[in-house]
Amino acid sequence: MFMRINDLDRLFGTMSLLQKKLDNLNSDYGQSYGYKWEVEGNSPRTNLYKNGDNFEIYAEVPGIGKDDLNIKIQGNYLEITGTRNSDAPEGYKTHKIERGIGAFSRSFTLPADVDSSKVEATLKDGILYLTLPKSEAAKPKKITVS
Amino acid sequence: MDKNQEITKREDKNIEKTRELYEAIPAVDIYENEDEILLHADMPGVVKDDISVNIDNGTLSLSGVRKLASKGLANWEEFSDLEYIRSFSVPQTIDVEKVDAELKDGVLRLHLPKSEAAKPRQIEIKTA
Known part of the structure; x- marks a missing residue:
């Protein structure tokens, strides 16, 4: 079938409009964005930022004390494991339980080796903040031209 | 082509960005005993000053x-x-004045005490 370029173009235009609408769906109807801390998936949500000589990792770990978290680093391999214990009080009737409990683990391969002796970990308001300095070998080096 | 692009551009311009934040529903656990209702909600990363708890009607x-x-x-x-948002219906028997909230490790714990009148009472049987 013969189609003019113009028609085709209009078709693509419509398609990209639709695409845009779909992209905005989440923000238009925010409620559809289900968001739960689930242990069933066995991995907390994390963010990884690159910040000059450091990597920063944030992980969502609500209701987990620092004694229940373990962090293991070897070269560029990082593993976060832990357990969330039930905080159900004694002698109460249960109406609803949505917050998952149990053990979880998550491991990453970082983009570069880190200096494991200088890693800092902070737990604040249910978020684990990890600062991982890159090892000397992995840091960018400035080379002067002689 | 130009016309299409114009439409797309207008679309971008017209979007009113009234809410920049995602709304999320926090996971909660609800417990009850004779004295109070307990509500635990996961809100990782939220600091005390950014939480509001309202009981109205x-x-x-x-x-x-x-x-x-x-x-x-x-x-x-x-x-x-x-933004974590969630609302619940609470029975009228909750003593609103005495509601207590604590935040620890990203978990909000609400204690909703029942008013005296609503607590179960043991009724003594008198022998005639």
Whole structure:
């Protein structure tokens, strides 16, 4: 079938409009964005930022004390494991339980080796903040031209 | 082609960005005993000052805004700033004055005590 370029173009235009609408769906109807801390998936949500000589990792770990978290680093391999214990009080009737409990683990391969002796970990308001300095070998080096 | 692009552009311009944050529903656990109702809600990353708990006309509404201090370039980002919103119907027997809230490790714990009148009472049987 013969189609003019113009028609085709209009078709693509419509398609990209639709695409845009779909992209905005989440923000238009925010409620559809289900968001739960689930242990069933066995991995907390994390963010990884690159910040000059450091990597920063944030992980969502609500209701987990620092004694229940373990962090293991070897070269560029990082593993976060832990357990969330039930905080159900004694002698109460249960109406609803949505917050998952149990053990979880998550491991990453970082983009570069880190200096494991200088890693800092902070737990604040249910978020684990990890600062991982890159090892000397992995840091960018400035080379002067002689 | 020009016309299409114009439409697309207008679309971009016209979007009113009234809410920048995602709304999320926090996961909750609810327990009850004779004296109170307990509500635990997961709100990781929300600080005390950004949480509001309102009880009005039998509706308990929770809201917590998470503001992450993002640093550097994100390699991946699975969670971000958002607002936790959820509301519940609470029975009228809750003593609103005595509601107590605590926040620890990103978990909000609400104690909703029942008013004296609503507590179960043992009734003594008198022998005639």
